[in-house]
Every structure is written in structure tokens, then in C-alpha cells.
Amino acid sequence: MINKIYFHTLGCAKNDVDTQVMEGILEKNKYEIVSQPDQADAIFVNTCGFIESAKEESIDWILNLAQYKKHGRLQKLYLTGCLAQRYPDELRAEIPEIDGILGPGYIQDIASYIQSDDARSLTETVSMDYIENSRRIEGTKTAYVKISEGCNNRCSYCIIPYLRGNNRSRKIEDIVDEVKRLAEAGTEEVILVAQNTTDYGIDLYKEYSLAALLKELVKIKKIKWIRLLYAYPDHFTDELIDLMAGDNNLIPYIDMPLQHASDRVLERMNRTSRQEDILKLITKLRKKIKNLVLRSTFIVGFPGEEEEDFQELLSFIERVKFDRLGVFTYSKEENTRAYSMDGQVSESLKIDRYNKLMMKQQKISEEKLREKISSKLDILVEDRLEKGLYLGRSYMDAPDVDGLVYLSSQEPLEIGKFYLSEITDSTEYDLQGVVL
Structure with a gap:
């Protein structure tokens, strides 16, 4: 019986949102979303197929996660996302551990797909409407x-x-x-x-x-x-x-x-x-x-x-x-x-x-x-590197693709909070600062 579901998401932020929508649908249908693959009865790999390197990364992760069928409780391995939509037949022929493929146009059907033990590849390009009020809200900053x-x-x-x-x-x-x-x-x-x-x-x-x-x-x-x-x-x-x-x-x-x-x-x-x-x-x-x-x-x-x-x-x-x-x-x-x-x-x-x-x-x-040295910016603190040293971002930096601010503070800082800081130094892509 499938009860615990793990998602591994690759590619762009739009895939992250799709995963949260699927998680929300499953939670409404009494499934439990787990944070580790070894806890899962079923795994969904939300793939990316935009460029060659993204395809290779997706395939590597599919193969890695398929190992939990041998060494864990995993019963089903499913794919979704762009790579799965693009190459459903080829993927299933090369990786027999795959139990089903749910294209991006069918994510609203994820609960019924699991419940029916459907082994088909649903990958027609379906212009579905967005599934409102289904997203899993996690409270992240x-x-x-x-x-x-x-x-x-x-x-x-x-x-x-x-x-x-x-x-x-x-x-x-x-x-x-x-x-x-x-x-x-x-x-x-x-x-x-x-x-x-x-x-x-x-x-x-x-x-x-x-x-x-x-x-x-x-x-x-x-x-x-x-x-x-x-x-x-x-x-x-x-x-x-x-x-x-x-x-x-x-x-x-x-x-x-x-x-x-x-x-x-x-x-x-x-x-x-x-x-x-x-x-x-x-x-x-x-x-x-x-x-x-x-x-x-x-x-x-x-x-x-x-x-x-x-x-x-x-x-x-x-x-x-x-x-x-x-x-x-x-x-x-x-x-x-x-x-x-x-x-x-x-x-x-x-x-x-x-x-x-x-x-x-x-x-x-x-x-x-x-040019930003001596300026004052609000910094969103996202990680602690060591005592007195933190990682954060200013408004100038989007997550994952832009630079970072290395922030010094004599007092402990709270992860997820904004702190007014003065920029003291810079490198090619990052800033250094102190909390005011």
C-alpha cells in the first residue's frame, strides 16, 4: 500500500511550484509527504529536459533513486516534468525500474494515478488550467x-x-x-x-x-x-x-x-x-x-x-x-x-x-x-557558516542564480530575518558586510 511519498525536484523554480502543487493534492488525499527517499513507499522525480546537462542530471537521479527499490521500502518510482514528457518511451525502455510517467499536463490527477496503480505514461500536451488552492504552503521566507x-x-x-x-x-x-x-x-x-x-x-x-x-x-x-x-x-x-x-x-x-x-x-x-x-x-x-x-x-x-x-x-x-x-x-x-x-x-x-x-x-x-561598499542594505539571512559569520542576500540577488552577502555579527542572528547592514567589502560576485 502506498502511503508515504517523496519528491525529488530538478530544474527551474517552476518545477518547484509544480512539486508543491502535487504535494498539496496528495496531502488533501491523506498521503504523507516525507523528506527522505528511504522513508518513501513511492518516489516522484520531477525532471528537467531543457538542455543536455539537465537531461543527464535527471537521468543520474532517476538511477540513484531507483536503488531504493533494492535497499529500502520503495514500491513505486514515478517520473514527471519536462524530461519525462519528452522521452517517456525511451526512459521506460532504458530504465525498467520506472513504474509510471505523469506528464506536467496531468499533475492534477496524481492522487487517482497512484490509487489506481496506473502504469501508463500520461504525456499528451494538455493545456490544463492551474489547480487553484492546492499548493502545499510551507511557510518558508x-x-x-x-x-x-x-x-x-x-x-x-x-x-x-x-x-x-x-x-x-x-x-x-x-x-x-x-x-x-x-x-x-x-x-x-x-x-x-x-x-x-x-x-x-x-x-x-x-x-x-x-x-x-x-x-x-x-x-x-x-x-x-x-x-x-x-x-x-x-x-x-x-x-x-x-x-x-x-x-x-x-x-x-x-x-x-x-x-x-x-x-x-x-x-x-x-x-x-x-x-x-x-x-x-x-x-x-x-x-x-x-x-x-x-x-x-x-x-x-x-x-x-x-x-x-x-x-x-x-x-x-x-x-x-x-x-x-x-x-x-x-x-x-x-x-x-x-x-x-x-x-x-x-x-x-x-x-x-x-x-x-x-x-x-x-x-x-x-x-x-x-560601488556598493559603505552602502546600507537590508540583508535576508539564510544560513550560518560559523560563529559570527552568516550567509544572506540583498534585494539585488535572486536565490541560486546571483551572488551572496557574507555577513558578520557579534550577536547571534536569526535565520530567515532581515537585518540592516553596512557593506564593507566585495569580490567579483559577492559582498561582505556587518550588521548595524
Whole structure:
């Protein structure tokens, strides 16, 4: 009999939210969620299949967790997430320990799937509505909130829309209700995620409605930080910019994935923005939003990327001087248009370009962080390293992808609390400070 369930979640924050939704559904159906795999009757691996390295990590974890069938109480091993959606037949053929596959479009059926001992692979791309009021609320200081599922873009390198379906936005009142429940449970930082947050509402309200959503969320005063991720430049409205410039709990931090700066490469990627438009938007954002921290991600080695295109990207990075930046080497993904494009770039050249771009950004980051010395910032303490030394984040840093603040204090600090601190030193990516 299946009673105790363990989840192992890989990939992006959107997967974390999906896991919490599944946990909530199972708890409502009297299942117990356990924190260790050796305690579980059934394990769900929420996989990632976005790029090659993510696929390899998912497969490694599936194989590792399958060992609990031999050495523990484990009866069933299930998969969900993007890798499971993408390769259900191949995974089951190669890993016979897998007992079932539940695609992202079927997570609302997780309880009945377990109860019926269903061994099928349910992986059709189903444009399901978000399951409201089902999320497991854990009371963590930081929580991700998914405002929509799926994506309307068809970037030539990306498989996600074919796995997750078109954009489906949640109702404003449902998102507000979830954030209120998180706030009551003790959450103080809410991070809004979607495949494209600036596309929010176009399907539901027939207009881009991220600003309308945020106007309601900033009223929830128990939330200290509202952070915006995956905000693509295409639909960044003036109303949204004005709201971010206001005196509220919407922090001046924007994660804006741009992918490239060469118009020729952007066109091959099937991106709709072009460099001139992007520069105009960034100029407007920095002019209007005080103390703005701007993060972006880029892909190097995309098919057809010539040296001229790469140099244009380097010049763009030097000109804009992003506060935070991530770089990926292009990963050739089956069933995408880019997979069969001409001009495939060698792996060695991809790595060379990656290193050059990161070296440039390292210098930019070092210069920008040096400017923060002597400034005073609220720091969210997240861990204790040793007596008198703690790890935390300022508003400038999203979890897992940005830098950290190494915080000294003569008095013990409470994990999960904010402390006003003075920045005393900096490195390439991190800050050091003392509690005031």
C-alpha cells in the first residue's frame, strides 16, 4: 500500500511550484509527504529536459533513486516534468525500474494515478488550467509563485512550448489569494515566475496584465520583497515601469532574458526584440527606476553565430553593463528548428566564447559591486557558516542564480530575518558586510 511519498525536484523554480502543487493534492488525499527517499513507499522525480546537462542530471537521479527499490521500502518510482514528457518511451525502455510517467499536463490527477496503480505514461500536451488552492504552503521566507503556465513564443532553440503548451494565465484573484496564504504562513519574499511573466494575462484578459496583477500584490504588506523573473522585453508596458518605480514592496530588480544582441542571430532564434528596441527599453528602465538591478541571460554558439555576431554581443555587454548575467552555450535539442540549422558551432568554440563573455562580465560585476561598499542594505539571512559569520542576500540577488552577502555579527542572528547592514567589502560576485 502506498502511503508515504517523496519528491525529488530538478530544474527551474517552476518545477518547484509544480512539486508543491502535487504535494498539496496528495496531502488533501491523506498521503504523507516525507523528506527522505528511504522513508518513501513511492518516489516522484520531477525532471528537467531543457538542455543536455539537465537531461543527464535527471537521468543520474532517476538511477540513484531507483536503488531504493533494492535497499529500502520503495514500491513505486514515478517520473514527471519536462524530461519525462519528452522521452517517456525511451526512459521506460532504458530504465525498467520506472513504474509510471505523469506528464506536467496531468499533475492534477496524481492522487487517482497512484490509487489506481496506473502504469501508463500520461504525456499528451494538455493545456490544463492551474489547480487553484492546492499548493502545499510551507511557510518558508522565500516562495516562488507561478502566475502562468506554457508559452506563446516559438523560439527556434526551445522545446518548452511543445512540452508545456500555450500560455495560460491564472486569475488575478487566485494569485492574490495564494500570496496572502503564503504571507500568513511567514513568507516575506515572493518571486513571480512563468515561462514569460510579461505575457501574463493576454489570454485571460485580452491585454497584457502584469501591472494589474502587481497593483494587487503590492497591497499585501506582510510581503517585504516582490521579485520579478523571466520578464521578457516584448511587453514591458509603461504602466509596469511606473509601478516598479513607485514606493512599494516591488523591488527594483528585473530578470530580463535577452539571449543575444546581434539582430541577425535574434532573427534566427525567432526572437521578436531587436537590439535598438532593447537598448531603448533599458535606458528607460534605468532612468525611471531608482537603484535598478538588471539581470539577463545569453546564449553563445547558436547556429550561424559568426565572430562578428559574437563581437557585437561583447560590445553590447560592455555598453549595457548588466548587474547580473548568466551565459549558456547553445544546446542542440531535437524537435526544434535550430537542431537542423546550418552553421552549427563547434563545442570548443562555444566554450571559448562562453569564457570570453564571462570574463568580461566578471570585470563588470567586480566594478559594480565595489560601488556598493559603505552602502546600507537590508540583508535576508539564510544560513550560518560559523560563529559570527552568516550567509544572506540583498534585494539585488535572486536565490541560486546571483551572488551572496557574507555577513558578520557579534550577536547571534536569526535565520530567515532581515537585518540592516553596512557593506564593507566585495569580490567579483559577492559582498561582505556587518550588521548595524
